[in-house]
Amino acid sequence: MSFVKPTAPYTQAWVASVSIPASAAAGYVAGATITTDLSSGTQYTTVPLPSDQYLLVYDVFVTAAPAVDGFVQFKVNNIAQGQSFGPLSQTQRTYGSGRLTMRNNPLVISPSGLLSIAYITAAANGTTAATQTFNISVMFIPRGYKGPVVF
Numbered sequence: 001m002s003f004v005k006p007t008a009p010y011t012q013a014w015v016a017s018v019s020i021p022a023s024a025a026a027g028y029v030a031g032a033t034i035t036t037d038l039s040s041g042t043q044y045t046t047v048p049l050p051s052d053q054y055l056l057v058y059d060v061f062v063t064a065a066p067a068v069d070g071f072v073q074f075k076v077n078n079i080a081q082g083q084s085f086g087p088l089s090q091t092q093r094t095y096g097s098g099r100l101t102m103r104n105n106p107l108v109i110s111p112s113g114l115l116s117i118a119y120i121t122a123a124a125n126g127t128t129a130a131t132q133t134f135n136i137s138v139m140f141i142p143r144g145y146k147g148p149v150v151f
Contacts, residue, residue: 006053006142009149013038014136016117020068024125032117032134046114049076052143055115058106058151059137067130069122076113084120106151111143 015038018030034044049055060072071084109115119132139151 006140007145008147009056009139009141009145011137011139011151012036014138016134016136018119018132020119020121020125020130020132022125022127022129024068024121026121026124028121028125030119030121030132032119034115034117034136046116049109049111049113049115050140051112053111053140054143055109055111056106056139056141056149056151057109057136058139059135061135061137063133063135067128067132068125070132071120071122072134073118073120074107074109075116075118076109078116081109082107 015035016032017035018032020028020030024030031045034047035041036044036047057074073084074081117134117136137151139149141149
């Protein structure tokens with residue numbers, strides 16, 4: 001994955017998708033496949049972060065009602081970054097609150113490392129395998145940038 005050498009922050013829209021097997025117990029951790037470039041469809045299980053830019057995660061949106069309630073967790077080098085976001089549930093999505101907006105308190109991830117995203121189930125899955133998809137809004141901020149950040 002290549003990154004531009006920016007002089008100002010820039011945003012990207014990512015899509016993460018997880019598969020949850022049938023009969024998975026509560027607490028099952030499903031690793032996400034992350035699409036970082038929607039035009040090319042390039043997918044990663046870990047996204048290499050640039051060494052000269054911070055990553056800001058400010059919005060996570062569930063694209064369909066979760067088949068299994070759970071939490072979204074961001075990891076760098078397999079270490080959790082901040083809290084797990086959620087819980088996401090069928091009821092929340094039905095009433096339009098499937099968006100985990102973090103604009104007032106975005107997750108800031110330091111430069112470098114391998115980013116992965118996991119979905120941790122809060123309930124056991126039924127007898128059918130499930131797929132869950134999330135839209136994720138991120139911003140890359142160059143190290144040393146002193147200007148405003150607007151998202």
